[in-house]
Amino acid sequence: MPKVVEHLAKVNDKPVFSIEIIPPAKGGKIDELLNDIAPMMEIKPPFIDVTYHREEYISVKSDDGTTKEIKTRKRPGTVGICSAIMHKFDVDAVPHVLCGGFTKDDTEDLLIDLNYLGIENVMALRGDHAKPFSTFKPKTDGHAYAAELITQINDMNHGKYLHEDAEYLSKSNFCIGAAAYPEKHFEAESHEIDFDHLRAKVDAGAEYLVTQMFFDNQKYFDFVNKCRENGIQIPIIPGLKILSTKKQLDILPKLFYLEMPSEFDSAVRQAKDDKDARAIGIEWCIAQCRELMKFGVPALHFYTMSKSTTTMAVAKEIF
Numbered sequence: 001m002p003k004v005v006e007h008l009a010k011v012n013d014k015p016v017f018s019i020e021i022i023p024p025a026k027g028g029k030i031d032e033l034l035n036d037i038a039p040m041m042e043i044k045p046p047f048i049d050v051t052y053h054r055e056e057y058i059s060v061k062s063d064d065g066t067t068k069e070i071k072t073r074k075r076p077g078t079v080g081i082c083s084a085i086m087h088k089f090d091v092d093a094v095p096h097v098l099c100g101g102f103t104k105d106d107t108e109d110l111l112i113d114l115n116y117l118g119i120e121n122v123m124a125l126r127g128d129h130a131k132p133f134s135t136f137k138p139k140t141d142g143h144a145y146a147a148e149l150i151t152q153i154n155d156m157n158h159g160k161y162l163h164e165d166a167e168y169l170s171k172s173n174f175c176i177g178a179a180a181y182p183e184k185h186f187e188a189e190s191h192e193i194d195f196d197h198l199r200a201k202v203d204a205g206a207e208y209l210v211t212q213m214f215f216d217n218q219k220y221f222d223f224v225n226k227c228r229e230n231g232i233q234i235p236i237i238p239g240l241k242i243l244s245t246k247k248q249l250d251i252l253p254k255l256f257y258l259e260m261p262s263e264f265d266s267a268v269r270q271a272k273d274d275k276d277a278r279a280i281g282i283e284w285c286i287a288q289c290r291e292l293m294k295f296g297v298p299a300l301h302f303y304t305m306s307k308s309t310t311t312m313a314v315a316k317e318i319f
């Protein structure tokens with residue numbers, strides 16, 4: 001299976017179209033998911049990221065009226081979905097591998113499964129905090145940061161497992177992606193400190209980066225220039241979200257700690273309804289893509305939430 005970096009290396013005049021999908025809510029049908037994303041296959045994404053959703057802790061009422069805490073995973077199925085899209089669409093699946101909710105042994109088991117499935121691309125992420133908590137907490141004997149996770153994956157690529165280290169152990173062959181923040185990760189005390197942690201991920205073996213979504217291209221341009229000036233030369237893929245409702249104007253900055261450009265903010269606020277807001281969001285993203293292409297980005301990566309319509313409205317204008 002080709003590596004993401006091999007797809008990116010082949011880019012000459014037009015960037016790669018890549019997408020990120022989320023598993024259906026628990027109990028959802030695989031055929032519905034495949035039908036939902038099928039229209040985007042027209043643009044032939046060479047790889048598709050499949051997010052991993054960590055466990056959450058909720059209280060449920062028992063019959064006797066008492067409540068108890070249960071652990072549940074609202075969107076399970078990442079590995080199965082990877083296998084399904086590989087076979088259905090002949091596309092490379094890039095599963096997200098998280099620190100959150102995993103011990104190092106859990107991670108090793110997952111990597112072995114992915115390896116046996118012939119999956120050779122992973123996106124190594126710390127992951128968000130588990131609901132209802134407000135801060136990220138690693139599992140006991142789990143990784144606290146993505147750089148540690150990347151080291152474990154890179155070790156397995158060199159035949160080094162957690163408890164065994166012998167010649168006969170097969171080497172995995174994962175191409176490792178990692179996350180990056182043009183507008184700084186909200187927990188980092190400063191851009192400089194965040195940048196040091198980013199460098200640690202690259203030094204640990206990350207071969208390409210995917211950015212947090214942004215709506216102001218200048219944030220991305222400044223970030224890439226800073227990376228190049230500081231010796232980070234690996235591909236940096238811009239992550240794009242197409243705004244599709246008025247409420248997202250306030251939710252997205254709050255959720256992902258990003259700034260909405262004032263011109264975009266006022267245009268969406270004046271939209272008469274979500275349909276209008278969506279049209280503005282599509283136009284804004286098309287303009288972003290055109291400017292990013294001129295800058296020479298290797299790919300345009302869309303956070304689709306497994307919905308095709310808005311992504312296709314942009315992709316048809318761009319690819």
Ligand SMILES: NC(=O)C1=CN([C@@H]2O[C@H](COP(=O)(O)OP(=O)(O)OC[C@H]3O[C@@H](n4cnc5c(N)ncnc54)[C@H](O)[C@@H]3O)[C@@H](O)[C@H]2O)C=CC1
Pocket residue numbers: 020124125126127128129144145146147178179180185186187188193194197201210211212213239
């Ligand atoms: N494509 C995607 O799905 C993307 C997902 N994300 C999300 O962003 C969040 C963070 O993910 P990652 O960047 O992988 O996490 P990370 O572990 O690289 O960084 C998380 C935070 O911890 C800090 N940090 C890193 N190493 C540290 C250390 N050794 N000591 C102290 N602080 C350290 C970083 O500066 C950052 O503020 C996750 O929730 C992830 O899901 C972000 C961008 C893209």
Ligand SMILES: Nc1nc(=O)c2c([nH]1)NC[C@@H]1CN(c3ccc(C(=O)N[C@@H](CCC(=O)O)C(=O)O)cc3)CN21
Pocket residue numbers: 128211212213239241245248251252255256303305
């Ligand atoms: N910290 C963080 N966690 C993530 O899971 C994550 C990132 N960053 N950045 C990259 C992608 C983008 N992700 C997402 C997740 C949700 C929406 C989203 O639009 N959700 C709702 C709006 C918010 C809400 O109502 O909860 C939607 O309208 O679909 C978009 C991108 C997931 N990924």
